[in-house]
Amino acid sequence: MVRINMKQCIKLGFLCLLLFSGIYILVFVSTTFLSLHESGNASSSFVKTRYINESTHSTNVECVDSFTPKQMYPLLGLGTGGFSDEAAYDATMKALRLGYRLIDTSLSYKNERGIGRAIRDSNVPRDEIFILTKCCSTACSMSAQAIYSQLNDSLGRLGLDYVDGYLIHLPGEMGRSSQKLKSNLHNTEFVYKTCSQKWPDYARTNKERRIQSWLALEALKQEKRVKIIGVSNFKVKHLVDIIDVASSPPIINQIEWHPGFHDDELREFCSRHDIAIFAYSSLRRGKQAHNKSLRKIGAQYGVGDSEVSLRWAMQQGISVIPRTSNEKHLRLNIVASQFNLSSNDMKTICKLQESEKNCRYCSGFAEVD
Numbered sequence: 001m002v003r004i005n006m007k008q009c010i011k012l013g014f015l016c017l018l019l020f021s022g023i024y025i026l027v028f029v030s031t032t033f034l035s036l037h038e039s040g041n042a043s044s045s046f047v048k049t050r051y052i053n054e055s056t057h058s059t060n061v062e063c064v065d066s067f068t069p070k071q072m073y074p075l076l077g078l079g080t081g082g083f084s085d086e087a088a089y090d091a092t093m094k095a096l097r098l099g100y101r102l103i104d105t106s107l108s109y110k111n112e113r114g115i116g117r118a119i120r121d122s123n124v125p126r127d128e129i130f131i132l133t134k135c136c137s138t139a140c141s142m143s144a145q146a147i148y149s150q151l152n153d154s155l156g157r158l159g160l161d162y163v164d165g166y167l168i169h170l171p172g173e174m175g176r177s178s179q180k181l182k183s184n185l186h187n188t189e190f191v192y193k194t195c196s197q198k199w200p201d202y203a204r205t206n207k208e209r210r211i212q213s214w215l216a217l218e219a220l221k222q223e224k225r226v227k228i229i230g231v232s233n234f235k236v237k238h239l240v241d242i243i244d245v246a247s248s249p250p251i252i253n254q255i256e257w258h259p260g261f262h263d264d265e266l267r268e269f270c271s272r273h274d275i276a277i278f279a280y281s282s283l284r285r286g287k288q289a290h291n292k293s294l295r296k297i298g299a300q301y302g303v304g305d306s307e308v309s310l311r312w313a314m315q316q317g318i319s320v321i322p323r324t325s326n327e328k329h330l331r332l333n334i335v336a337s338q339f340n341l342s343s344n345d346m347k348t349i350c351k352l353q354e355s356e357k358n359c360r361y362c363s364g365f366a367e368v369d
C-alpha cells in the first residue's frame with residue numbers, strides 16, 4: 001500500500017485542480033468556438049449594425065455602426081418569395097429574433113399579412129426594421145392608378161403606415177403570365193386592350209409605363225408613404241428611361257445575382273449612378289450546394305458554399321436576401337457577415353459564371369422593350 005503524507009496530499013490535490021480547470025477551459029473555449037462557427041452569431045446587435053451607406057455601396061463593403069433609416073439599409077436580409085402567410089410569419093419571427101432587420105416581400109407573394117403580424121409580435125421597434133415590398137409584378141399593374149391601389153393593399157396587409165423600400169417589380173409587361181416570359185413578350189396589343197379597361201391611365205408602351213410608374217413612386221415618396229424607391233429586374237436601358245425623367249433616381253435595383261449569373265455591365269452602370277444592388281436568388285434557389293469550386297474555397301475559411309456565395313455578393317457591396325425559415329440556415333447566413341474572402345478568391349468566384357443555364361430569368365428582362 002502506498003502511503004502519502006499531508007504535503008504530498010496537498011500537492012496532488014493542487015495538481016488535480018489544475019488538470020480539471022485546464023480541461024474545463026479547453027471544453028468551454030472549443031464549444032463556444034464551434035457554436036459560433038456552425039450556427040452563426042445570434043446576437044441581434046451584430047446583424048443590426050451591418051449597414052451599408054448609399055454613397056459607398058459601389059466600391060468595397062463598408063459597414064458602419066449606426067443606423068439612419070433614410071440612408072442605410074442592411075446588407076443581409078430575409079427573402080420570403082414563395083412563403084405562405086404562415087411560413088412568412090414563422091421565418092420573419094425567427095429572423096427578427098436572430099437580429100435580421102431587412103425583410104423582402106412583394107404584393108405578389110401574398111404573404112404580407114404574415115410578415116406584418118410577425119413585426120407586431122416580435123416587439124422589435126418599427127424604425128429598426130427595413131421592410132421592402134414591391135408593386136407591378138402582374139399584368140396591368142404598371143400605371144399610377146394601379147400603383148396607388150397596390151400600395152394601399154400592401155400597407156393594409158402589413159398593418160403599417162409606411163414601407164421602407166418600394167420597388168417596381170418588373171421593367172415592363174412580360175406577357176399574360178410570367179411563366180411565359182419569352183413567348184408572350186410581344187403581345188402588346190392584347191395586354192393594352194385588357195389592362196386599359198381596368199386602369200384608364202394604362203399606357204401603350206413599356207417605356208411609357210415605366211416612366212408613369214416611376215413618377216407615381218416619386219409622388220408616394222413625397223407623401224411619406226414609402227421611404228426609399230427603386231426598381232427590380234431593370235437592365236441598363238430601362239434604368240436610362242427612368243433616370244432621364246426622375247427627380248429622384250432609383251436607390252435600389254433588385255436583380256438576380258449569384259456566382260453562376262451576374263451582369264457586370266449593369267453593376268458598373270448602377271455603381272456610376274449610385275444605385276444599390278440587392279441580389280435575389282443569391283443561393284441559386286438552393287442549388288448552390290453542388291458547386292465544388294465554392295465548396296473548396298469555403299473550406300479554407302471553415303464555411304460552406306452558401307456562405308461563400310453570400311459573402312462574395314456582400315463583399316461587392318451588394319445586399320443579399322436568402323430565403324429560408326430553417327433556423328440553422330438563418331444562422332449560417334449570418335456567418336456570411338463574419339469573414340472576408342481574399343481578393344484572389346473573389347476573382348476566382350467571378351469567373352465561375354458559365355452560361356445561361358445557371359440563371360433563372362436569363363435574358364428575359366433584356367428583351368423587354
Ligand SMILES: NC(=O)c1ccc[n+]([C@@H]2O[C@H](COP(=O)([O-])OP(=O)(O)OC[C@H]3O[C@@H](n4cnc5c(N)ncnc54)[C@H](OP(=O)(O)O)[C@@H]3O)[C@@H](O)[C@H]2O)c1
Pocket residue numbers: 078079080081082104105169232233254255279280281282283284285286287306307321322323324325326328329330332333
Ligand atoms: N425581384 C424579383 O423578381 C425576385 C425574384 C426572385 C426572388 N426574389 C426575392 O429573393 C429572395 C431569395 O431568392 P430565392 O427565393 O429565389 O432563392 P435563394 O435565396 O437563392 O434560395 C433559397 C433556397 O436556399 C436554401 N438555403 C437558404 N439558406 C441556406 C443555407 N445557409 N445553406 C443551404 N441552403 C440554404 C433554402 O432552403 P431551406 O428552405 O431548406 O433553408 C431555399 O431552398 C426571394 O425569397 C424573394 O424575396 C425576388
